[in-house]
Amino acid sequence: MGSEVLKAILFDLDNTLIDTAGAGKIAIETVKDFMKGKLDDDTHIDEICERFQCKLLHEASSPGGTPIDDVRTRHWAQAIQEVGSTCPSGLAAKCYRLWKSTRLRQLRIPPACRQLLRELRRSYKLLLLTNGEAQTQREKVAAARCRALFDAVVLCGEHGEEKPAASVFLHSCGLLGVRPSECVMVGDSLDTDIQGGVNAGLRATVWISAADCPPSGCPVQPHHTIPSVLQLPAVLDRMQ
Template sequence: MNGEPAAGAMDGPGVKAVLFDLDNTLIDTSRAGAEALRKTSELLKSTLALDDQTISIIIDKFKQKLFQESFDPSAGRSIDEVRVGHWQESIQEAVGSCSSPSLAAQCYYLWKNSRLQALHLSPEICDLLRKLRHRYKLLLLTNGETQTQREKVEAVGCEEFFDAIVIGGEHSEQKPFVSIFTLCFNMLEVKAQECVMVGDSLDTDIQGGVNAGVRATVWISRAGGAVPGGSVQPDYTISTVLDLPDILDQLS
């Protein structure tokens, strides 16, 4: 853990609330996603009898489409339909022939359901949240498409630990925009300087916290690496959210 706070991090009022990101902060979405892609690769291999390299190309194309995804709920297609399309296009681009829509749907729902099944809040994190809630107001603030994020919240059963849950896709702006943080402060009836923002993304969680003027930002860096040059500087860096109490004690 980086125990040295950034300049100014120790100044200010006491902490009354903690805002948490969800993916790769409280739950290991990356690991769950990798497991889901492994299972989908096996399905493709058994169905299409393709070599490992071609399967890898399909998977990489799907991951790229997912990363570049721009979902518009007013366009008349559900997120499920859009992502079935990602699989169909990925298979077609890699194989060079049109794949069956039913296979693309099989791939999508296997990937989706396998990922949800692999997500969980560890007993240690559940215990952490219960203890923190005795001292602070807790809010879950996650970016992403509404259905997808709500399904994750339901899958891991985290509603009981938070005073409020805010899904970015349900609002006009997501992290790092100030408007969604202001909404959170108002919901909890606290000031920005009474809040700590905790998350794994420098671009959304930490930058958003800085933009909104929170008391302190805490970056979860599982790899334990230094903050990249040119990036926003978090007040604290820890490798796991389980180290958060030490920082909150310093701030109190």
């Protein structure tokens, strides 16, 4: 993988260091319980929540100047209306606030992972590189209380491009004062984290996945695959 000394590690946030997917499931179940008895037909609650999650998935990273809280409140209102239910005044806003606060409360870096980051920082420069709407990602970083674990944080929502664009990886390397060949990317997404690391010419990419390898025919091939970020030290030892 090259003869240069490894100096820096870029980490993804969602579903790499924090269990965003798990937190989202808990938040949705909490909203489902809250909505019972508040609609003219409770049989639509599951579909409403599915529609909200679909809108969230296809949401633009930069919602055109509209505050993200307003955008997501509207997602709830539209989801309720689309199934033919009457949306009582204020219900969409209450659903959003409950979903958001519940999800944020769940976003914690596990103690073992937190300790690992502290240990890695003794030998490497660390940077958090995350896609997504800027306010949302700032709130996640604050909820996870992880800013002090990194030398720098790059929120792609504040830039013109997101992962897998090479520009955000090169910008990250510049902030740390390292060359791409001295840097590793660690993340759970083949399409953004791994492909972006390849696009930027990083020393190596590490895919966090329970799968042994990418799906057959997948054009994106990580240099290393591990089931948990806790296995990262063994990979780094092999690279040195």
